[in-house]
Amino acid sequence: DAGVIQSPRHEVTEMGQEVTLRCKPISGHNSLFWYRQTMMRGLELLIYFNNNVPIDDSGMPEDRFSAKMPNASFSTLKIQPSEPRDSAVYFCASRTTGMNTEAFFGQGTRLTVV
């Protein structure tokens, strides 16, 4: 397995544009997490899914952020419209549910909104 795959690796966009980040979890993992990494706040949990169902989206900063998981092998995080303060590294992670299981991370998407 190639691990968790995120695309794109880097995204530069203008303020006001729509941005879509993509994630392919590890096959067989039934939990998927989206995190945002910044210097100030560290690794913030935005939303997570279990068996493709969103469980908790309380970490999503604003209505401009939305996430979907249409099937077990794909998830998207969308920002519309994007703003400069959204600039950060966005990580996707997946794991199997169970006691003390490890979360496997993707390489991240570095988003810059100018």
Place this chain on the structure above:
Amino acid sequence: AQRVTQPEKLLSVFKGAPVELKCNYSYSGSPELFWYVQYSRQRLQLLLRHISRESIKGFTADLNKGETSFHLKKPFAQEEDSAMYYCALSGGAFKYIFGTGTRLKVLA
């Protein structure tokens, strides 16, 4: 509410000195605690988990339920330990949260 606190953003130590990265948590149930490490330009990866009571790369961490802490320790720091370290808590409803991270710099 579940919460993980890492009070230090940056910790600088000299090579060969002991290291302690602090982590405190808040969770009403039985916590599952982890330490993750992110080396420069690499993805986050698991360093160790409390249930295993293992030593990885010389690092150990003990769960102290009385103090709600899970500090990461190493007796003698090495330059290759320089990285970002995150403490993580897995609690109810499949949630998996991280602290704000501590950057460890080991000076020659």
